[in-house]
Amino acid sequence: MHISDAEGLPVRDAVPALRAALDERGAAVLAAPPGTGKTTLVPLALAGLALGGPPAAGKVLVLEPRRLAARAAARRMAWLLGERVGGRVGLTVRGDSRPGTHVEVVTTGVVLRRLQADPELADVGTVILDECHERHLDADTALAFLLDVRAALRPGLRVVAASATADTGPWARLLGDAPVVETPAALHPVETVWAPPPRPVAPPHGMRVDPALLGHVAATVRRALAERDGDVLCFLPGAGEIARVAGMLGGVRAEVLQVHGQAPPAVQDAVLAPSGRRRVVLATSVAESSLTVPGVRTVVDGGLAREPRTDHARGLGALTTVRASRATAGQRAGRAGREAPGTVYRCWTEAEHERLPAR
Structure with missing residues (x-):
C-alpha cells in the first residue's frame, strides 16, 4: 500500500468534517476504530500530504502513548510517502530524534519536556492526541498543558483528540464542547x-x-x-x-x-x-x-x-x-x-x- 491506496481507508470520509470542525472551533474529537486510518492518514491529510485540501499552518504533532506505537506510526506514514523517517514525517522518542518538516510523531513524555522548554510550540499548528482512550497520566497532563497554551498563549493552536472507541463525550467536554467526528469500523467477520x-x-x-x-x-x-x-x-x-x-x-x-x-x-x-x-x-x-x-x-x-x-x-x-x-x-x-x-x-x-x- 502507498499513499494512493491509503486514501481509500474509511477515515477519508471523515476528513472534510474534521477539517471544518478545526476551522470553525479549533478543536475536535475523532472517533475511529482500529484499521480505519486514524493514526496514519489523518495526520498526513491535515498536513496537506494526502486527500488534497490546504495544509495546516505549522507542523502536525502526533502524540502517541508508547515509543513502540510512535515508531510504528512514523514508519508507516513515511513508507506511504515513499520516504524514510526524518523527511516530511519525523519521529522523536527517547534515544531517537529524527524531526520531520510536516508531521512529527512523539511520545507524550517527549512533548511534556518540549512544553517546558517552548510553551508556545511555535512551529506546531495542530496537535493530535492519538489513542486518547487509553488514559495515561502523561497524556492527561499533556492535554492539560495544551489547553492552558490555547487559553493563554496560542488561541490558534488546533487540537484533535483521536480515540478508537465511541466513548467521546468526556473528551468533547474537555475541549470546550468540541464537535465529534465519527468513522465506522471496517472489519471483516x-x-x-x-x-x-x-x-x-x-x-x-x-x-x-x-x-x-x-x-x-x-x-x-x-x-x-x-x-x-x-x-x-x-x-x-x-x-x-x-x-x-x-x-x-x-x-x-x-x-x-x-x-x-x-x-x-x-x-x-x-x-x-x-x-x-x-x-x-x-x-x-x-x-x-x-x-x-x-x-x-x-x-x-x-x-x-x-x-x-x-x-x-x-x-x-x-x-x-x-x-x-x-x-x-x-x-x-x-x-x-x-x-x-x-x-x-x-x-x-x-x-x-x-x-x-x-x-
Missing part, C-alpha cells in the same frame, strides 16, 4: 472459539500469572496454527509472560516474535512489515489499537491485561494484572478481521465473558 483451560487456573494476583494459564495459552496457539491459516497474534499481559510462552513454542512451524515496550527496534520493524514466513506474534496490549500487524488472521487472547492501580494503604501506584474487559476483548478480536475474515480463540468460557466488566 470474526468467528469466536471459546477455549478455556481444561482445569481451573488461579486468578491473577499482583503481577503473578498462573503458569498453568500460560501453558494453556501456548497450547491454544499451537491449536490455532493447526486449525487456521495466516499469522497468529497472541495477547499476554507483559514481557515476562511473553518470554515464557515463547519458550513453550519451540518447534512450531512459524517465526515467533515478541512485541512489548522493551523489544529491540529491529523486532518492532519486523512485526510491522509483511513477511513471507508464517508468524506468531506474542504481544502486550500495545497491539490492541496502536499497531497494525499485517497478515494476522487469528487472535489468541489470554484474557489478561496489566494496568496501573493505586495501593491506597501505601499511597503508591503500581502495575497489577487484571482480567481484560469486554471492550478490550472486542478490540483484540477485531485485529483478526482487519484484512480478511478471521478467528479469535478466547481462553475463557462464554459464561465468564458475560461476567467481565464492560470497560
Whole structure:
C-alpha cells in the first residue's frame, strides 16, 4: 500500500468534517476504530500530504502513548510517502530524534519536556492526541498543558483528540464542547472459539500469572496454527509472560516474535512489515489499537491485561494484572478481521465473558 491506496481507508470520509470542525472551533474529537486510518492518514491529510485540501499552518504533532506505537506510526506514514523517517514525517522518542518538516510523531513524555522548554510550540499548528482512550497520566497532563497554551498563549493552536472507541463525550467536554467526528469500523467477520483451560487456573494476583494459564495459552496457539491459516497474534499481559510462552513454542512451524515496550527496534520493524514466513506474534496490549500487524488472521487472547492501580494503604501506584474487559476483548478480536475474515480463540468460557466488566 502507498499513499494512493491509503486514501481509500474509511477515515477519508471523515476528513472534510474534521477539517471544518478545526476551522470553525479549533478543536475536535475523532472517533475511529482500529484499521480505519486514524493514526496514519489523518495526520498526513491535515498536513496537506494526502486527500488534497490546504495544509495546516505549522507542523502536525502526533502524540502517541508508547515509543513502540510512535515508531510504528512514523514508519508507516513515511513508507506511504515513499520516504524514510526524518523527511516530511519525523519521529522523536527517547534515544531517537529524527524531526520531520510536516508531521512529527512523539511520545507524550517527549512533548511534556518540549512544553517546558517552548510553551508556545511555535512551529506546531495542530496537535493530535492519538489513542486518547487509553488514559495515561502523561497524556492527561499533556492535554492539560495544551489547553492552558490555547487559553493563554496560542488561541490558534488546533487540537484533535483521536480515540478508537465511541466513548467521546468526556473528551468533547474537555475541549470546550468540541464537535465529534465519527468513522465506522471496517472489519471483516470474526468467528469466536471459546477455549478455556481444561482445569481451573488461579486468578491473577499482583503481577503473578498462573503458569498453568500460560501453558494453556501456548497450547491454544499451537491449536490455532493447526486449525487456521495466516499469522497468529497472541495477547499476554507483559514481557515476562511473553518470554515464557515463547519458550513453550519451540518447534512450531512459524517465526515467533515478541512485541512489548522493551523489544529491540529491529523486532518492532519486523512485526510491522509483511513477511513471507508464517508468524506468531506474542504481544502486550500495545497491539490492541496502536499497531497494525499485517497478515494476522487469528487472535489468541489470554484474557489478561496489566494496568496501573493505586495501593491506597501505601499511597503508591503500581502495575497489577487484571482480567481484560469486554471492550478490550472486542478490540483484540477485531485485529483478526482487519484484512480478511478471521478467528479469535478466547481462553475463557462464554459464561465468564458475560461476567467481565464492560470497560
